[in-house]
Amino acid sequence: MGVEQNWNPAEIGPADAGTEATPDGLTEYLKGLNHDLGELLTREKALVFRGFHVTPDTLGAVYDLLLPNRLAYVHGNSPRTKVGQNVYTSTEYPQEFTISMHNEMSYAHAWPARLAFYCETAPETGGATPLVDGARWLASLDPELREAFAGGVRYLQNLHDGYGFGKSWQQTFETDSREDVEAFLAGTEAVWEWRKDGGLRVAQLRPATTRHPVTGAEVWFNQADQWHPAGLGDDTAARLAAVLAPEDLPQSVTLADGSPIPAEWVEQIRDRGLAAAVDVDWHRGDVLLIDNLLVGHGRRPFTGPRRVLVAMSD
Structure with a gap:
């Protein structure tokens, strides 16, 4: 499959679906698709359902059809709030910052196949969700960088016990049980240790790219730029470096052999992903489904209140 230079997500409204402009109209359309939804999503890569006036009360029925097996955000590293049955707020970083492109939980042993976003409150300005074709992102990177990443990347997490930088291990794994955490990690090929201060250190070796099981497309599929101190900006990285050794940062990343990743590579990954992205602007009631x-996906800065909910499935 070639790299699509002018890719955009497919927008589906009531007229396209041949149904009424209501949440019931959307659910009727989705029920009619049945197994064809997966084929449609694979072909289009992302679908925007707009004009059906989905409300928080009707979202559950829509998500049940889009995401038949909703997953908990276990081992997720982004700050979120759980608001329903495996439904969460989208990443709660300050609204003035851009969230760079990434595939959800690409650093983990298992990741969701689908994500669905719902706009409950649209921002006053900005706040789009940019989407990038992973094959195009990969092709945009310099050959030297792609070659260095061919062996994969090594992620390191330091999760505190309730007080410290970043997320606690209890928040990350949605449990207070060490036994449950160990049972989860035992099936992930991760290496971990409990620290004397009650925290947890987790190291994982993961691939930098992957291939889609249906299309065979090879895509950039890691979060090296988000886990690297250079991705935090010079001021934040400098403040953290002043108080923490590199191996004690809440999260960090190296190449597979432990070699450091140059800051200029981190900036290239981040900037070229954002440059290749197309923005999905939000209207209240919109639903976005992505492979x-x-x-x-990422997030543009915004003003005013913005509430976008996300759920995921295998």
């Missing part, structure tokens, strides 16, 4: 392997 999490074929498409990376």
Whole structure:
């Protein structure tokens, strides 16, 4: 499959679906698709359902059809709030910052195949969700960088016990049980240790790219730029470096052999992903479904209140 230079997500409204402009109209359309939804999503990579006036009360029925097996955000590293049955707020970083492109949980042993976003409150300005074709993102990177990443990347997490930088291990794994955490990690090929201060250190070796199981497309599929101190900006990285050794940062990343990743490579990954992205602007009631392997996502800065909910499935 070639790299699509002018890719955009497919927008589906009531007229396209041949149904009424209501949440019931959307659910009728989705029920009619049945197994064809997966084929449609694989072909289009992302679908925007707009004009059906989905409300928080009707979202559950829509998500049940889009995401038949909703997953908990276990081992997720982004700050979120759980608001329903495996439904969460989208990443709660300050609204003035851009969130760079990434595939959800691409650093983990298992990741969701689909993500669905719902706009409950649209921002006053900005706040789009940019989407990037993962094959195009990969092709945009310099050959030297792609070659260095061919062996994969090594992620390191330091999760505190309730007080410290970043997320606690209890928040990350949605449990207070060490036994449950160990049972989860035992099936992930991760290496971990409990620290004397009650925290948890987790190291994982993961691939930098992957291939889609249906299309065979090879895509950039890692979060090296988000886990690297250079991705935090010079001021934040300098403040953290002043108080923490590199191996004690809440999260960090190296190449597979432990070699450091140059800051200029981190900036290239971040900037070229954003440059290749197309923005999905939000209107209240919109629903966005994406193939999490074929498409990376992020967030543009915004003003005013913005509430976008997300759920995921295998």
